[in-house]
Amino acid sequence: MANANGQGRAKWRGQLRDTAVGLVVPVLVIALWQAVAMLGWVNPQVLPSPLAVLEKWIAYLLPQQPYDAAAGMSWLAWAVSGELITDAIGSLYRVLAGFVIGAGLALPMGLAMGAQPRVYAWLNPLVQLLRPIPPIAYIPLSILWFGLGNPPAIFLIALGAFFPVLMNTIAGVRQVDGIYLRAARNLGASGGTLFLRVILPAAVPYILSGVRIGIGTAFIVVIVSEMIAVNNGLGFRILEAREYFWSDKIIAGMISIGLIGLAIDVGMNKLNNYLLRWHRGLEN
């Protein structure tokens, strides 16, 4: 027990040290940036100081109106009424909707293409032709087809998420180790059971890495699509700030995008570790 405690403390201290080491470079970069701004080497319109950006970021985060109970608004609704939070929710909604549609179509299609050589032979040429076209190239068509607002954005995001999930699902199903199939058939499995209980779980590591790439692509596409077709969201906000030369707000918006991207990645990592707790590669 005492030993386990000691180990826990040592591990905690190790993590603390890693965190401290990881902070050194960012702190230095920010210090240098602040120094450059304070010495007046660059026009603050071109590169505002980190303190100015932080100030703007806080203003962006906080509600725009003071709390007024008489207006009939709940405190919680008021607390999240800040522009940043509204923007973040708008962007995340689009990512989620687009990703669910894109991955939701890619997964069954990838499973069918991976498991059935005939389906693969039919669909693969088209897939290979469409796959290299970046979602951004669909912007004009998406506006023609879906007008402005959320629909074209969600279409582009779905497209961005579709191909990574599709390609990885196909690869995952095709690369299932033959020994598992032999063992399962020996134990009497066939057809649907073989597919659902052996092929699908064996493909999960590949599928999850496709999901991860797909979410990353969706996040890139949402920012771009908000710059052209929507009037809220993080992408819209930094483009709007450019119109007014609010460079501090541009950077505050960019930092918000970075933080949300990081949070999504951490969340995906946790999900990955949970779903793949059986996987050999994750031993530690």
Added chain:
Amino acid sequence: MSASHIVVDHASKVFQSGGREVVALKDIALEIPQGQFVCLLGPSGCGKSTLLNAIAGFAPPSSGQILVDGAAVTAPGPERGMVFQEYALFPWMTVAENIAFGLQIKGLPKAQIAQVVDKLLAMLSLSDFRARYPKDLSGGMRQRVAIARVLALDSPIMLMDEPFGALDALTRRNLQDELLRLWAELKKTIIFVTHSIEEAIYLADRIVVMTYRPGTVKRDLMVALPRGRDPAALEFNALKRELGQLVMEEQQRHHSDELRMAAVD
């Protein structure tokens, strides 16, 4: 002839390898009665695994046939459970789930599955590991799970493809003893592929020595030593020397074949 449990009826197997035709098995004829422990012995490339795969139904013979209780084998099935050298446990299932898998496919009721799984976990000293995943087990433990998974099917025949080949010597002896105990208790027919002469003598009622390409039966002999065999005993070693001679001849042919093929390339 129909009295035998497993009949290998003049089975041959030819396959293509790099444009060459390889005769892996040539006219193998064997009759194995119920409850016999048979070891197929020979150097790599002698077709012993090919023969086992044919009996399992994974790769049917090119000519001839395999009969089990009079019926021709055409596909793999749970009445011929197989233990692989690579364990082949499903890594996404826990120990208990791996053992239960075949029973779930059979469609047994849950309560009965739980009962069988508990019994097997106890029988193979795995009870403390039931909720572990295969990656957390040692090789010896994994092979215990693979054996339990096949025993769960309650099949009369157990096929084993160099099951202990990847284990260290102590674990290997330990599992050999365990297997003999289970065999005596459950009265299975076991066909066990190995290239270890000592393992074959330690385990088998009967040893079938195979030749290197084409795979034929070189010697088919009964092991007359009483059970509880001592690998240090004089008779054990006499048999070991005799079989060693036979296997070495085939190993030499394998080696010169490799040299010849290297020269062609």
